[in-house]
Structures are given as structure tokens and as C-alpha cells.
Amino acid sequence: MPKPDEPPRYSPKVFDVATAEAARAIILQAEDPTEVERRWSVETPWFGRLIRHACALGPESRVLDFGCGLGRLSKWLIDAVGCRVVGVDISEGMRKLAADYVGSAKFSAVAYEAFRADPAWGGGFDAAFACYVLQHVERPDQDLPAIAAALRPGGRFLLANSQMRWVPTTQGWARDHFDVVALANASFVGVEGYVFPPEIAVLPGLDAETVLHLYRRP
Numbered sequence: 001m002p003k004p005d006e007p008p009r010y011s012p013k014v015f016d017v018a019t020a021e022a023a024r025a026i027i028l029q030a031e032d033p034t035e036v037e038r039r040w041s042v043e044t045p046w047f048g049r050l051i052r053h054a055c056a057l058g059p060e061s062r063v064l065d066f067g068c069g070l071g072r073l074s075k076w077l078i079d080a081v082g083c084r085v086v087g088v089d090i091s092e093g094m095r096k097l098a099a100d101y102v103g104s105a106k107f108s109a110v111a112y113e114a115f116r117a118d119p120a121w122g123g124g125f126d127a128a129f130a131c132y133v134l135q136h137v138e139r140p141d142q143d144l145p146a147i148a149a150a151l152r153p154g155g156r157f158l159l160a161n162s163q164m165r166w167v168p169t170t171q172g173w174a175r176d177h178f179d180v181v182a183l184a185n186a187s188f189v190g191v192e193g194y195v196f197p198p199e200i201a202v203l204p205g206l207d208a209e210t211v212l213h214l215y216r217r218p
């Protein structure tokens with residue numbers, strides 16, 4: 001327990017989960033299992049189709065799923081497109097669960113630290129996406145350049161993110177000064193923005209809260 005006068009420190013422990021149910025609940029920020037299931041089943045194929053088309057994915061594509069969580073989008077893309085996906089996640093529990101959940105030789109889960117040491121791991125990526133991840137990371141000013149470095153020139157990056165920062169700390173969720181969209185604009189060239197339709201955004205207000213931008217690596 002942190003002492004009350006201790007300043008909050010970054011702590012992604014909240015993502016350290018042991019079961020798929022706990023992973024789904026924290027990924028989709030809902031405790032009611034019916035709501036989790038509804039959001040999972042409505043939102044996942046919509047994001048999957050968006051990533052597939054926006055990033056022009058085909059069976060030969062090598063894709064980076066930054067902050068893959070349980071791998072719901074990696075799985076959707078592998079099943080629908082047949083591409084290869086590398087999921088990067090800071091949580092060991094998520095990475096283990098993702099390997100089981102995706103259950104494909106076309107998927108591998110890589111630790112955040114290993115990714116940061118060599119972003120173009122295994123030869124680089126044709127496309128990348130980060131879905132509701134960069135609002136949680138400690139250093140988006142370092143992670144966005146690393147994602148850009150992971151891509152081949154011209155490779156596309158789909159950012160789906162909360163407008164607000166939700167930084168996990170020793171004293172709960174916190175805000176900080178980072179502007180993720182401004183940082184993405186500094187590392188990539190903007191291609192297109194999308195609207196998140198209210199009928200897909202299962203949680204109240206999630207449509208207005210979500211930013212969806214497609215970028216390309218210069």
C-alpha cells in the first residue's frame with residue numbers, strides 16, 4: 001500500500017491478469033459480464049474490418065498489435081485475413097493469455113521491453129495498430145517513435161485511442177500532460193480520420209471519447 005503522502009508512480013499492475021475473464025473486464029472497462037460480452041462482440045469485428053481496410057492488409061502482411069491485451073484483434077485479423085501478427089504487451093499475464101486465446105502459429109506475443117530494444121523485431125512491419133493502449137502508457141513520446149521505427153517506410157498505423165489520458169499509477173488512474181495525437185502527428189504523416197459510430201460504441205459516450213486516425217510512416 002502506498003503511503004498517502006507518497007507521490008503516485010506509474011504502475012501497470014492493473015493489467016496483470018491471470019484469467020481471460022479478468023483480461024476482458026480490464027480491457028473493456030466493464031464489470032458486468034453481459035456488457036463485456038456485448039462490447040467484445042460488437043466492437044471487435046468493427047475494429048478488425050477498419051484495420052484490415054485502412055492498412056490494406058493481405059495474407060502476406062506482417063502486423064504489429066501494440067498493447068495486444070488478450071489478442072482479440074490479432075485473432076480477428078489472423079482468422080479473417082491470414083496475416084501474421086506480433087502482439088506487444090507490457091503485461092506477462094496478458095501475453096500468456098493472448099498466446100492461448102489467439103492459438104495460431106501466425107501469432108507471437110513479445111514483451112514491451114524486448115520490443116523497445118529492437119522495434120523492427122524480425123525484419124519490420126507492414127502495418128501497426130494500437131487500440132485503447134496509448135492513453136495508458138507511461139511514455140507515449142517514446143512509444144510512438146518506436147512504433148514508427150518498427151514500420152517499413154510507407155507502412156500504415158491505425159490509432160484508436162481515448163481523448164483523455166488514463167495512466168495507471170500506485171494511486172489509481174491519473175492524467176498527465178501528454179497529447180497522444182500531437183505526438184503521433186510528430187512521428188507520422190496523417191492520412192485520414194474516422195468517426196466511431198454510436199451504435200458500435202457500446203459504452204455511453206465512448207464514441208465521442210474515441211479518436212480514430214490513420215497515419216503512414218514517412
Ligand SMILES: C[S@@+](CC[C@H](N)C(=O)[O-])C[C@H]1O[C@@H](n2cnc3c(N)ncnc32)[C@H](O)[C@@H]1O
Binds near residue numbers: 091112
Ligand atoms: C485497454 S487494453 C487494450 C487491449 C487491446 N488493444 C484491445 O483492444 O483488446 C490495454 C493494453 O495495453 C497494455 N499496455 C499498457 N501499457 C503498455 C505499454 N507501455 N506497452 C505495451 N502494452 C501496454 C496493457 O497491458 C493492456 O493489455
